[in-house]
Amino acid sequence: MKKKNRITLIIMLLLITSITINAQTGKTEQDETTKAKEWIGSLSLNDRAKEERLSQVVATHLIAVKEWHNSHPASTVPAGINPLDGKPLSELHRQIIADSAMPSKVHDDLMSGLRKDLNEQQVALVLDKYTVGKVAFTMKGYQAIVPEMTATETAEIQKLLEKAREQAVDYKSMKEISAIFEIYKTQAEQYLNNNGRNWRQMYADYTKKIKAEKEAAKKTKTP
Structure with missing residues (x-):
């Protein structure tokens, strides 16, 4: 009798598990x-x-x-x-x-x-949904950091970011998507360094500029 009860319990547990999995699916x-x-x-x-x-x-x-x-x-x-x-x-x-x-x-x-x-433009719009518009957002950052960014530089970095976007759609979390973009951002920064730019210096100058603007804004608000 105990053995029969044990088998019945196992069957019930399996059924519950199956129902839960199906509901989640x-x-x-x-x-x-x-x-x-x-x-x-x-x-x-x-x-x-x-x-x-x-x-x-x-x-x-x-x-x-x-x-x-x-x-x-x-x-x-x-x-x-x-x-x-x-x-x-x-x-x-x-x-x-x-x-x-x-x-x-x-x-x-x-x-x-x-x-x-x-x-292709419509395909890009769909891929942007997957990656919450990270191509445009990241490009805007580069344009703010790199002084007088040329059309050639813009095109090369845009191409890298679009590669990042297409690869990133196969990953589940935003942390993973951001990590995939980091791979291509590193390539973009290497490209700039290899073509007469100094990424580290440009980023430092940009950070310094933003900090100065914030300090100036604080002084303006102070009575």
Whole structure:
């Protein structure tokens, strides 16, 4: 009798677990589908069939990224060192490594699905939704820091930031997305250094200027 009760309890626990997992999966799909529809709706395509196709493409990608992220925590990557600097891998580094192992087909399906119905400018607008407009925000920062930034410099840095944006859409958290952008920001700063600029000095000058402006503003407000 005790054995029978134990088996019944195990079955009940399995059923409860299954129901919980299914409920969580259903919520994930609903959340990501809603987000996808909002993003595609913001394009004002005025074409219901096209909007439905695109929403499905984006939702499928969002769900795949989230499910991969949730099933591949940082703990699945052994602790070790970063071969570039010899420092221990951080929790964020390990999570990025885990997420970067997601099959490339997930990304390829997103990009081909978007480009099937959208032009490159519209594709960029969708990718901006994923990355909360970090391309424009970061470019604005460079334009403020680099004196008389040339058209060639602007084009090169824009290209790097757009690469960062496309790569970053396959990562779940904003910390990861920001870390991906840091990779390309480092490349942008190296590019400036290699072409007659001194990034460290420009950044120091900009910081000094901002600090002086804040101090001046304080003095103006003081009675």
